[in-house]
Amino acid sequence: MEYVPRFWSCEKPGRSEPSRRLGHSLARAWILALAGVGLASIARSQAITEFPIPHPASGPDGIAAGSDDNLWFTERGGNRIGRMTTAGVATEFPVPTAASGPHAIASGPDGSLWFTEADGNQIGRITPAGVFTEFPIPTTNSFADGITAGSDGSLWFAEYSANKIGRITTVGVITEFPVPTANSGPSGIAAGPDGNLWFTENGANQIGRITTVGVVTEFPIPTAFSRPTGIAAGSDGRLWFTEHDTSKIGRITTDGVVTEVPAPTIPSQPANIAAGADGNLWFTENGANQIGRITTAGVVTEFPIPTGGSGPAGIAAGPDGNLWFAESSAGQIGRITTRRLTPDSMAVDAYLVTGSSSDINGVLEPGETVEVAPSWRNRRATSQTFTGTAADLIGPPGPSYVLIDNAADYGTIAGDSPVNCHNATGDCYLLTISGTRPAAHWDATFLESLSVGTVTKTWTLHLGDSFPDVPTSYQFYSFIENLFHNGITGGCTGGNYCPTNSVTRAQMAVFLMKSNLGAAEIPPPATGAIFPDVPASNPFAPWIEQLAAFHITGGCGNGNYCPNDPVTRAQMAVFLLKSEHGSAYIPPVCTGVFPDVTCPSTFANWIEQIFTEGITGGCGNGNYCPAEPVNRGQMAVFLVKTFGLQLYGP
Numbered sequence: 001m002e003y004v005p006r007f008w009s010c011e012k013p014g015r016s017e018p019s020r021r022l023g024h025s026l027a028r029a030w031i032l033a034l035a036g037v038g039l040a041s042i043a044r045s046q047a048i049t050e051f052p053i054p055h056p057a058s059g060p061d062g063i064a065a066g067s068d069d070n071l072w073f074t075e076r077g078g079n080r081i082g083r084m085t086t087a088g089v090a091t092e093f094p095v096p097t098a099a100s101g102p103h104a105i106a107s108g109p110d111g112s113l114w115f116t117e118a119d120g121n122q123i124g125r126i127t128p129a130g131v132f133t134e135f136p137i138p139t140t141n142s143f144a145d146g147i148t149a150g151s152d153g154s155l156w157f158a159e160y161s162a163n164k165i166g167r168i169t170t171v172g173v174i175t176e177f178p179v180p181t182a183n184s185g186p187s188g189i190a191a192g193p194d195g196n197l198w199f200t201e202n203g204a205n206q207i208g209r210i211t212t213v214g215v216v217t218e219f220p221i222p223t224a225f226s227r228p229t230g231i232a233a234g235s236d237g238r239l240w241f242t243e244h245d246t247s248k249i250g251r252i253t254t255d256g257v258v259t260e261v262p263a264p265t266i267p268s269q270p271a272n273i274a275a276g277a278d279g280n281l282w283f284t285e286n287g288a289n290q291i292g293r294i295t296t297a298g299v300v301t302e303f304p305i306p307t308g309g310s311g312p313a314g315i316a317a318g319p320d321g322n323l324w325f326a327e328s329s330a331g332q333i334g335r336i337t338t339r340r341l342t343p344d345s346m347a348v349d350a351y352l353v354t355g356s357s358s359d360i361n362g363v364l365e366p367g368e369t370v371e372v373a374p375s376w377r378n379r380r381a382t383s384q385t386f387t388g389t390a391a392d393l394i395g396p397p398g399p400s401y402v403l404i405d406n407a408a409d410y411g412t413i414a415g416d417s418p419v420n421c422h423n424a425t426g427d428c429y430l431l432t433i434s435g436t437r438p439a440a441h442w443d444a445t446f447l448e449s450l451s452v453g454t455v456t457k458t459w460t461l462h463l464g465d466s467f468p469d470v471p472t473s474y475q476f477y478s479f480i481e482n483l484f485h486n487g488i489t490g491g492c493t494g495g496n497y498c499p500t501n502s503v504t505r506a507q508m509a510v511f512l513m514k515s516n517l518g519a520a521e522i523p524p525p526a527t528g529a530i531f532p533d534v535p536a537s538n539p540f541a542p543w544i545e546q547l548a549a550f551h552i553t554g555g556c557g558n559g560n561y562c563p564n565d566p567v568t569r570a571q572m573a574v575f576l577l578k579s580e581h582g583s584a585y586i587p588p589v590c591t592g593v594f595p596d597v598t599c600p601s602t603f604a605n606w607i608e609q610i611f612t613e614g615i616t617g618g619c620g621n622g623n624y625c626p627a628e629p630v631n632r633g634q635m636a637v638f639l640v641k642t643f644g645l646q647l648y649g650p
Helices: 017-034 477-485 505-517 541-549 569-581 604-612 632-643
Strands: 040-042 048-052 060-065 071-075 080-084 090-094 102-107 113-117 122-126 132-136 144-149 155-159 164-168 174-178 186-191 197-201 206-210 216-220 228-233 239-243 248-252 258-262 270-275 281-285 290-294 300-304 312-317 323-327 332-336 341-348 369-378 384-394 400-405 407-413 418-420 429-434 442-450 456-463
Touching: 060 113, 060 323, 060 332, 071 102, 071 312, 071 323, 080 102, 113 144, 122 144, 144 197, 155 186, 155 197, 164 186, 186 239, 197 228, 197 239, 206 228, 239 270, 248 270, 281 312, 290 312, 341 418, 341 456, 369 384, 369 407, 369 456, 384 400, 384 429, 407 418, 429 442, 477 632, 505 541, 505 569, 505 632, 569 604, 569 632
Parallel strands: 040 300, 060 102, 060 312, 102 144, 144 186, 186 228, 228 270, 270 312
Antiparallel strands: 048 332, 060 071, 071 080, 080 090, 102 113, 113 122, 122 132, 144 155, 155 164, 164 174, 186 197, 197 206, 206 216, 228 239, 239 248, 248 258, 270 281, 281 290, 290 300, 312 323, 323 332, 341 369, 369 418, 369 429, 384 407, 384 442, 400 429, 442 456
16 A cells, blocks of 8 residues: 655545545535534734754654653654754754654653654654664564654554554663554554554544553444544543544544534644643645634634745643744744744843942842843734733842832733834833852743733843953953853853853854754764864763764864864854754855955855854954954854844844
8 A cells, every 4th residue: 555645745645635635525414514503713923933854855754752842743754753843953963873754753751752754664763862763573574654652651653554553662672563454554643642553544544542451432423534633632631632624623532432523624634633721633635725713612713824835743741831843844943832922022221210239231240230121022913911920029038139029011012023111112121130149050940921821931131241351341242242152161170151261163063062962962972083182071062972973073184183273263154053053054156255365265154154144244444354262252252143142032
């Protein structure tokens, strides 16, 4: 039985064109029967953000939230596993087996991500650090489809062509259980609230249930030829599934009672489904280029995806409370918000206002009285009017934490727009923090509550003046504080930062990896076999080898890395852009921006691109100074601007 890959189409074999038309007619009949009862609506609010991946033609397919608070996705056409932060920064990891066809993905109880290799007939595992292990499936050509973590601590997966449900322990032991109905085509699978596993039978028009000891029960779907695909457990204690060919969403109780609700758009071809943090179910509409939401009462709303023909496939709830989905045809990962208002950013010490005593440098220093101006984004199509209240300004014991003005007014914000209380009304929070520094890295927090719904946010306030050798007047002061706050650096020696020290190629590897992958990133242990001048005993070796594994560097020549050499400003341009855009990135051809950078030349394209992206304006007098070494002060600017690091972020 041939299977059409889901990232190209949600169609599976076994249905004729007349039967598909019948399915669509049945769905239309349901729409007419429910017309006028308010069960469906079309939403036009653009609450969707899209993030490109480094290899857009690789066909992102399945997606899941990882234990590291990132989103992980399969790239079936590109044979990679991708990782994306909630800020939209993507990293890709090639799957060891060529043409394995990574398909569905799920977070495992061991903290790793587990995925089906539909074309390689394997189950793959990748740790948050990017280390792969693969396990062959006993039955050949099984075409492993959906995968999920079970209540027994194992991973369970559907074998579409083998007509089985598979179970794999976290040490790689696989057991298979036949599905009673022949050619049933098990597809999606989810853990149920009853401790069992529930799966869709795409070819048999049934929902299956399997206990953790392998006992299977099957339940027919009322509408014929529905082609059930995705399935997820809802907040109401039921299982919800997509009916691809009839454009419906189905619901089944744990004792097998099925209810169906049609989607407003026909044909929408719903593909995959996930439970959201808002208590609703969210699904991709592969045929309508939309994201659908259905409440547990059956009310459906649809949200158009900005990019046409994007081919939405997998969908998952993210660690940020939003829904994230793979756009298989557009080479993007999409995010759709679930809240009416979401935190956007926060301006601190950016304005001189009545009652403040600040230097307006964008950093809160001990002893200053400053305005704090949060920004919120309206995620609704219509305008909203709201105010805010601040409370619980706290931090490490010892210093004084005082809210002078705890009220803010955001006025009226238009639909799908951000608003900053200072720019909206000029009425924001005023506070002061003073006393002896309790720690090198000093943060305080306060709770903001908005007057609409139950929207709250705990904001973090970094206290500056962290390094004695970086005065507040230093030109790169705020960037250095940003880097320190985000955990990219702890400084140099004696509590200093050493801003004028040159950055070595070894140090640069750490800076790049932490800025791109997060402060908690720990690379795999070094082998010492990549560069002869970087033995495994070198404390920077794991970072250098990780940089090489991502193909961001090939070394300095003759097989070496030259870890102690300073990084030049020309080399830095290449390192930054490859880290930001992926190893395959090629910048546009140079035009001759800087008089001291010959165009064309080895680094000219890269240097002009970081100028175009606003990462650098040069070294002064219109020049770039490509041969000069990058110092630690300049490095802070490069990293903050390239990776969008925020000092006072959401």
